[in-house]
Amino acid sequence: MKNTKWLLLALGLAISLLLGACSGGSSETGSSDSGDEQKSSSESEQVLNLIETAEIPSMDSSLTIDALASQWLGSTKDGLYRLGPDGKPEPGIAKNHDVSEDGLTWTFHLRENATWSNGDPVTAHDFVFAWQRAVDPDTGSEYGPYMMGGVIKNATAVSEGEVPVDELGVKAVDDYTFVVTLEKPTPYFESMTTFGTFLPMNEAFVKEQGDNYAMEADALLSNGPFIMTEWDHGEGWTVEKNKDYWDADKVKLQQINVSVVKETSAAVNLYETGKVDRVNLSSEFVDEYRSSEEFQVEKEPSTFFLKMNQENEILANKNARKAIQMVINRQAMVDVILNNGSVPIGGIVPGNFVKHPKTDEDFREVNGSLVETNVEKAQELWAKAKEELGIETAELRYLGGDTEVAQNLDAYIKDQLEKLEGLSIKVESVPFQVRLKRDKNMDYDLENYGWGPDYIDPNTYLNIWVTGQANNKTGYSSEKYDSLIKKAATELALKPAERFEAFLKAEQLLIKEDAVLAPLYQRARAQLVKPYVKNVTPNPMGPDYTYKYAYIEGK
Template identity: 40%
Template sequence: MKNKKWLGFIFLTIFALVLSGCNFNSPDTDKGSEKEKEGTKEGDTAATVEQVLKLSASAEIPTMDSTKAHDGVAFNVLNNTNEGLYRQDENNESILALAEKHDVSEDEVVHTFTLRDTKWSNGDPVTAADFEYAWKRVMREAGAYNYMLATAGIKNAEAIMNEEMDADELGIKATGDLTLEVTLESPNPLFVTLLAFPTFLPQNQEFVEGLGDQYALEAENVLANGPFKLVSWTHEQGWVLEKNEDYWDADNVKLDKVEVIVVKEPSTGANLYETGKIDRTLLTSALVQQYADNEDFQIEKESDIIFLRFNHNHPILGNPEIRRAINMAIDRDGLTDIILQDGSTPLYGLVAGGYYFSPDQKDYREINGDINKGSIEEAKTLWENTLAEIGEKEVTVSINIADSEAHKKVAEYLQAQLEDNLPGFKLEIKAVPFAQRLEIEKAITYDISLSSWGPDYSDPMTYLDMWVTGGSANRMDYDNPKLNNLVSQAYSETDLSKRFEMLLEIEKILLVEDAAIAPLYQTGSAILKRGNIKDLVKHPSGAEFSYKWAYIEE
């Protein structure tokens, strides 16, 4: 992310990424009001039961500092204990939150926010200066998601990242206690949606600087201004959130408490669920059969994808027809239905299905359809013909995978499929620790790599801009100037219909023209979830959960 060559792409790249079910209505329309009125009616029936939600998390919270957080666990807690100008609703649209009014200049460059009269959990008022301080601190300390401010198009953010300007020159200033002015480099249709991301949260300067390097490392060393407060945090074991009675919309928060236990093994999670210690848990494929008939068993579709990267410098894999044959030779239905059994679904495209829609509400995946889907016979014929053209009879390559149980199962399945369906093909499996797999990818010292990608934001660009030349997520030396140009055009296109057509075409260049990667499946989650848990909102990108509207039904 800090590579200056990549910064030009990353700022516009992620510019489209956050679109997450984007709200393209007027920015000063508060969509939350209608939803909240509906929730109040449901909450009346829930008042007679104990409103305590018991959940699990896969890991410890690394930090509660929103300027430094860069992982899903932290984002989830921050999203529920803090609030920015906007937040995601149940449709993953950005709705006005701490801002009660949002005015935009005629040229759409200057955005003025009027804040609600709210306070931090220590009694201090939340002010516009808290936003100015926090956003400039992100840039000053080069936080993990500092590029997000450039992505949002905030004036001077990219220059600050390039060390050409000082963080104090960021285009944000408090013009009053409750008035915040943000200046953009140019109009940005995604700006509103980006503001729901945790990096844009405010911070209380006196509190932060008073604690120094101890800030955000313990429950007593953080402040809340959102629906809940972090009241206890036992490291590596769990944490507890309680309803924040001082939250501006506390009347629409039904839960009194959220208790979270760190659970690293799925079997442990299942045991905790059976004993009533948690209300929701993930299951691995090994546990699916055991619980498939349980009334609480559910399958949830996810937005993450699993795919094969190819080293485009490889003498054989550098051939697009070889890659296309490998792609077509894999029975994805067998992989998802027999090997995984966790709700994952076959994928014949780069962009996940069911989350990303055109301005007229058509699913991206359905529009572009299944790409490079063919029969085993077609794959075999293409393979043999291409080998003959390049003068080869046998091919031996290796696949780089993480040494997890899931990756090993997938790799063994791919090995059997490719060696059975492509004459002369030999696949060697090289399992390494997850972190090492990433380093091997970054160095492009692999033949094929089993990779995953989870969207930062709910927009097709989160999958598509990965492949620009020299991009940090490319990791296979793929290079197509036509794709680069189209990605660049899509970043600045404000006509949403034209932009969506560009996004469709980018995937076709990558997969139809170049067969650059081999998509395998869109992930799913097999879970146990109690039936009386209502309105627990799960987001496909950004923070995973919003507890604000959840309640326990009697």
């Protein structure tokens, strides 16, 4: 969920962002809020026009695993906390909270003036229902067990059907007091509560809608800054200011219109003709617009890599996986194919994300690059793998996206991989929703995949690959790896430096020794943004952007 974790199957760049999604870097414009600016913004039409490259699969916060849904859930709903203009948690439905001395009991005090868009009050019972629903095995959520397991008391036991859902460590003491009991001290738990999986739900409304819940605009309730008023599947959607929002005075935008446009050339044309206010640029447009005052590069803590399905006989061979890691020229990929500020990466934890508690060194700098580009050595490993497998040739299915940029990137990677003698790659370019389903069913051999953080901690990238985790989907299982991640979560939970070291070892095992993934790049977005768009801020996790404080000035 980022996935965000939410998964990332690159949205807006090469692949569609799955869960986790997230953006980093500076805000699109300054965040000054002077009286003169307020006056100016009130004289401009407060309508923002945007583009996405895919359709929202669902707005059900228990079931979504992609960053696109994360973005619009975060825009239409408030959790206990939400991401503020600085990318840090700020009060949402919770005014504040208390934590017990042992760090296990969190008591959230809810505001009494928050309502759903049907007029019902938002209460502690809405959180109890939503969190229980997320781990109820009958719901079939991927993210509920992933995000809550090992964090909320009894979450894993509930999700595995061992105990009833009412034994989950959550309770409503009264309408406006919500108490959460954790399995272990979790210092980053406050930031987790901003994530989509932890959003509240109105039980009566959800049950009334049944299977149609969160699949249409009129099958949704909002308690956040905006309300989804239109949802034309495949074409786009509209959100409008929620006039009954508890903090409505802070919301200046009256409407956000989103159009689904997959081709960059068409999106740029819409931008040039003033029909949209922001556009992501593919490589062929970057040089054309680099000198524009409206051009900007936004770096993110999102990493992309090839997942390799070890249920495939060829990819079950470690030498084959290592050959795939080594044959790809990552530098040429980011310089020529992406050309948007993205940088090569040799691991899964991004740079400028977390630092060593004692030395203040960046995680990525400490672990360095765990893969190299070495075509000669890759050929040797591939020859050894073929000998071990008793084959001369091989074909692998490569699951990719159907956007223009995705197909360009996937064609490049196909060309790189086919340098391995006797290997042919069959690229299967499919729509976003199909990719989600096929990933879930492990219906791929190789998959271009990405991950953005759900909270600010290395665990958000490394916990994915534990045996049996819902988002693993690679067939990878290692007792040694599982032990490192478990140790970081338990006996080292309150020993920050030792915990950090355990994560460093885990990434080395995952990438360098076991070659589970082939790291590709850390993403950046090259964009054009209209100068009249103010206070849209990128987030380090969860929704890519915060629109609550955005406004139009001087259009």
